Amino acid sequence: MTLFLTLVHITVSLVLIVVILIQGGRGQGLSGPSFASGNVQSLFGTQAADFLTKATTVSAICFLLTCLSLNILESHKSKSLLAGTRPTAPVDVDAIKKALAKVTAEKSTTDHKVKAVATEASKTVSTTASKAAADVKAAAAAVPSTPPPPPSPAKKS
Numbered sequence: 001m002t003l004f005l006t007l008v009h010i011t012v013s014l015v016l017i018v019v020i021l022i023q024g025g026r027g028q029g030l031s032g033p034s035f036a037s038g039n040v041q042s043l044f045g046t047q048a049a050d051f052l053t054k055a056t057t058v059s060a061i062c063f064l065l066t067c068l069s070l071n072i073l074e075s076h077k078s079k080s081l082l083a084g085t086r087p088t089a090p091v092d093v094d095a096i097k098k099a100l101a102k103v104t105a106e107k108s109t110t111d112h113k114v115k116a117v118a119t120e121a122s123k124t125v126s127t128t129a130s131k132a133a134a135d136v137k138a139a140a141a142a143v144p145s146t147p148p149p150p151p152s153p154a155k156k157s
Helices: 002-022 048-077 093-142
Strands: none
Touching: 002 048
């Protein structure tokens, strides 16, 4: 069915192309150079314009119908993404529980290590801060309490 409809579609497409190109418009289409001085009426008779207009309408409708029919046929051939799923394996709940317990144990061990490192770091920081404060006090005690004399004004010559 699809092959037959495709052949009809191709034939209708070619007929539509030819009918449109033969029609005389503002530039007289292909009717000027191809039919010896542009008289399509000599080929189709005196009703050429009427015939070509009707032929264009009929071939355009046939083209539209074959397009829609081919689309419908192809959409029915395609399968849904969910229709062809394979059966899934059963879920092993015990294995999931064991893995969760292992991860939880590793996380609690890691948390204890992080807390120990943080405590050690805070002790080091507080010790360093207290030493720095003592150094500042010692430096302040070493500085004389009287201010130095102001510089004497320079004489300009």
